[in-house]
Amino acid sequence: MLKHLYIKNFTLIDQLDIAFHSGFSVITGETGAGKSIILGAIGLLLGNRADSKQIKQGEKKCTIEAHFDLSHYGFESFFEDNDIDFEPEDTIIRRELTASGKSRAFINDTPVSLQMMRILGEQLIDIHSQHQNLLLQKDDFQLNVVDIIAQxxxxxxxxxxxxxxxxxxxxxxxxxxxxxxxxxxxxxxxxxxxxxxxxxxLVEGRQQELEQESDTLSHSEDIKTAYYEADHLLNDDDNGIIYKLGESLDSLSNIENVYPKAKDVVQRLSSVHIELKDIASEVGSEVENIEFDPSRLDSIN
The missing domain is CATH 1.20.5 (Single alpha-helices involved in coiled-coils or other helix-helix interfaces)
Known part of the structure; x- marks a missing residue:
């Protein structure tokens, strides 16, 4: 049973408190007195679509709240199934609208969806008016009536x-x-x-080999540049290390007969010269052999 209806800042209503008692209650008034506004407010408790224009002009928030006594209506399972506190003697349904367009619904101060509010509200309130479906036509309501009568x-x-x-x-x-x-x-x-x-x-150890090959291919340009620079420094015709070392060797060779100490240096330089020429040859070969194969890198990766 509906016990109390509270409306605040809804269309033309500043604040309205209506207390209902057992039996038949009638709200009367001339056309334009606001009866339909009250029904519109109740409709929001049934999950009807809200509009920020329904908020009283100049206000930021609208609140509509209804109190019900459900002591003898067998709604325990609804509240239990939806994890909502059941207060049979004072069940509160509330709808709040804000000027920003937000709408919030509550059952016993628990936030709920409009669909859940609609399911409960339609079993508590039935508005009989032109062009509206009657609650009596709905299966859920009919089954609930059967349960109540069957006891x-x-x-x-x-x-x-x-x-x-x-x-x-x-x-x-x-x-x-x-x-x-x-x-x-x-x-x-x-x-x-x-x-x-x-x-x-794959075989054991193959992954490390592939990772090394991938790393090499990924840096092939850097490797080739380094070898090219080394080849240039070693084998340049005029300023290369091999050329300069050869000049040093020739200069010391010219005096080894008159300065015996130079012989040892000449021999050591000669060994270094031979070794460097061998190294320079390898470096030159690597410059030609290093190639970047994108397809091979993709295959490995």
């Missing part, structure tokens, strides 16, 4: 328990199907990886 709480409780078990079983079945689907996806991915590894023909 068989044992059968109703057993049904609720069985239905809850059925929903839990459906959820478990859905979870299992989802797990199976994920397992199949994982199997396909792992099988793909296995086939890739098998076709790669």
């Amino acid at each position: 068989d709480s044992t059968a109703l409780s057993a049904y609720h328990s069985s239905y809850q078990h059925y929903k839990e079983s459906l959820q478990r079945l859905s979870d299992l199907k989802e797990q199976i689907a994920k397992a199949q996806e994982n199997e396909e991915f792992m099988r793909f990886q296995f086939n890739e590894l098998e076709s790669a023909g």
Whole structure:
């Protein structure tokens, strides 16, 4: 039963408190007195679409709140199923609108969706007016009336328990199907990886070799530049190390007969000259041999 209706800042209403008592209540008034505004406010508690234009001009927030006594209406299961505190003697439904267009719904101070507010509200309030569907036509309301008239709480409780078990079983079945689907996806991915590894023909130690080759190919330009610079410094015709060392060797060779100490230096320089020429030859060969093969790098990676 609706006990109390509170409206604040809704269209033309500043603030309105209406207390209802058991029995038949009538709100009367001339055309334009505001009866339809009250019905519009109640409609918001039924989950009707809200509009920021419904807020009283100059105000930032609109509040509509209704108090119900549900002591004898068998709504316990609704509150239990939706994890909402059940206050049978004073159940509060509230809708708040802000000037920014936001809308919030509450049942016993618990935030709820408009759909949930609509489900409960339509079982508590039925507005009979032209071009509106009657609550009597709705299956949920008819079943609720049957339950109230039957007054068989044992059968109703057993049904609720069985239905809850059925929903839990459906959820478990859905979870299992989802797990199976994920397992199949994982199997396909792992099988793909296995086939890739098998076709790669990998052997122990091969990965390190491939990583080294990949690193070399990735830096082939740097390597070739370094060898080119070394080749230039060693083999330049006029300023290369080999040329300069040869000049030094010739100069000392010219005096070794008159200055015996130079013989030892000449021999050592000669050995170094031979070794450097050999190194310079290898460096020159590497300059020609180092190539960058993008396809090979892609294959390795």
